[in-house]
Amino acid sequence: MSTPPGGVTDAGTSSAPDRPQLEQRLDETTRHERQQALRALLRRPLLAAGGDHDQELELIRRHRDWLHEWLGRNTGWTLRVDSEVARLVKRPGDLGDATRPARDPRHHAPFTRRRYVLLCLALASLERSERQTTLGSVADAVVEAVAADPALAEAGIELRLDSRDQRRDLVQVMRTLLELQVLERVHGDEEQYLHERGDVLYTINRPVLTSMLAVSRGPSTIEAPDLEGRLAALTEEVTPETETARNRRIRTKLTRRLLDDPVLYLDELAPDERTYLRGQRAQLLSQVETATGLVREVRREGLAMVDERGDLTDLALPEEGTDGHVTLLLAEHLAAHARSRPGALVSLTALHRHVAGLIERHRRVWRKNVAEPGAEIALTERTVDRLEALRLVRRTAGGVVPLPAVARFGLARSALTTEADE
Numbered sequence: 001m002s003t004p005p006g007g008v009t010d011a012g013t014s015s016a017p018d019r020p021q022l023e024q025r026l027d028e029t030t031r032h033e034r035q036q037a038l039r040a041l042l043r044r045p046l047l048a049a050g051g052d053h054d055q056e057l058e059l060i061r062r063h064r065d066w067l068h069e070w071l072g073r074n075t076g077w078t079l080r081v082d083s084e085v086a087r088l089v090k091r092p093g094d095l096g097d098a099t100r101p102a103r104d105p106r107h108h109a110p111f112t113r114r115r116y117v118l119l120c121l122a123l124a125s126l127e128r129s130e131r132q133t134t135l136g137s138v139a140d141a142v143v144e145a146v147a148a149d150p151a152l153a154e155a156g157i158e159l160r161l162d163s164r165d166q167r168r169d170l171v172q173v174m175r176t177l178l179e180l181q182v183l184e185r186v187h188g189d190e191e192q193y194l195h196e197r198g199d200v201l202y203t204i205n206r207p208v209l210t211s212m213l214a215v216s217r218g219p220s221t222i223e224a225p226d227l228e229g230r231l232a233a234l235t236e237e238v239t240p241e242t243e244t245a246r247n248r249r250i251r252t253k254l255t256r257r258l259l260d261d262p263v264l265y266l267d268e269l270a271p272d273e274r275t276y277l278r279g280q281r282a283q284l285l286s287q288v289e290t291a292t293g294l295v296r297e298v299r300r301e302g303l304a305m306v307d308e309r310g311d312l313t314d315l316a317l318p319e320e321g322t323d324g325h326v327t328l329l330l331a332e333h334l335a336a337h338a339r340s341r342p343g344a345l346v347s348l349t350a351l352h353r354h355v356a357g358l359i360e361r362h363r364r365v366w367r368k369n370v371a372e373p374g375a376e377i378a379l380t381e382r383t384v385d386r387l388e389a390l391r392l393v394r395r396t397a398g399g400v401v402p403l404p405a406v407a408r409f410g411l412a413r414s415a416l417t418t419e420a421d422e
Contacts, residue, residue, distance in 0.1 A: 093257035
């Protein structure tokens with residue numbers, strides 16, 4: 001049957017969808033796009049044009065006004081968007097959390113203290129460079145900066161280009177800057193430089209370089225002598241001392257931690273934060289769920305926003321390979337310990353013995369080097385680091401204390417004892 005102009009059939013009925021149905025579809029599309037844009041920023045707070053993220057950048061630009069409003073109201077984070085870069089200037093909910101360091105993009109090894117220093121010095125060198133530079137030029141500038149600062153020597157930071165390990169640290173820093181699109185490789189390869197067989201030519205992406213620093217004030221204006229004081233000054237946010245402002249400060253801190261931390265334990269919160277959460281929990285979690293697509297899990301001990309899609313989490317369980325398998329097995333062991341002796345410490349010696357037993361049982365399917373003498377110690381350390389970053393254990397001087405969330409490893413809700421929202 002043909003449809004005449006105007007979308008009305010011979011039977012007199014409209015072939016177009018009802019207006020409420022069309023509006024509902026448009027609302028769903030908008031909500032999905034906003035979730036994708038916000039998740040892209042949470043996953044990667046610095047996005048540059050011309051790479052693999054152009055589609056995400058387009059969504060961020062399209063929903064820039066909504067993102068500005070939602071982030072400002074719920075997290076207090078600022079968002080800068082232009083034709084070249086989208087930069088979410090985040091403030092961590094917990095400045096003392098050292099469990100999720102920067103990692104080099106090739107081997108995923110955590111940044112050491114020296115690599116963080118070299119990263120800052122390399123950025124300073126690039127700021128003073130012309131449009132293009134070489135790895136050798138950056139190295140020379142960093143060596144000069146280290147030699148000129150007695151405080152670095154006192155802190156045990158040095159850079160000698162005749163040391164393969166120290167050259168490797170600098171190479172990993174440059175690869176990180178490449179991954180962030182601060183640099184674009186024009187010619188050469190970092191591996192050649194590492195083995196002293198050549199140099200590397202880069203083009204500096206100025207818009208990305210100038211967006212790297214995410215602080216409230218210039219570091220050179222801070223006089224605090226200790227790290228804790230400097231971090232506090234770098235991230236200080238001045239708000240009026242009114243009841244409304246205090247409540248807003250609590251709300252933004254809780255939302256930041258829900259977005260950033262795998263688990264938010266109630267016993268870690270200040271009394272006023274627990275009081276606020278008791279009254280505003282349902283509204284707060286609903287806001288986060290709607291905006292991000294994360295799913296709430298409410299336990300007696302705390303809260304978690306679970307990434308059921310699996311694309312927003314930088315460190316997850318389960319994972320494939322030897323390390324992922326060890327982590328799951330050790331988490332299962334610690335969960336059993338927590339059920340039988342809640343709050344009790346598990347010594348490192350006991351963990352080493354348990355991992356040695358796991359190696360003996362699974363050595364045929366795990367990578368070969370786990371069978372080397374003493375391998376259980378390094379494997380235990382890496383595994384505990386991962387469990388600590390996932391907020392499944394708390395590390396102490398003598399071992400680890402299993403935390404309540406260790407009772408679950410995957411995303412299955414049936415593995416949890418949940419409370420209904422009040």
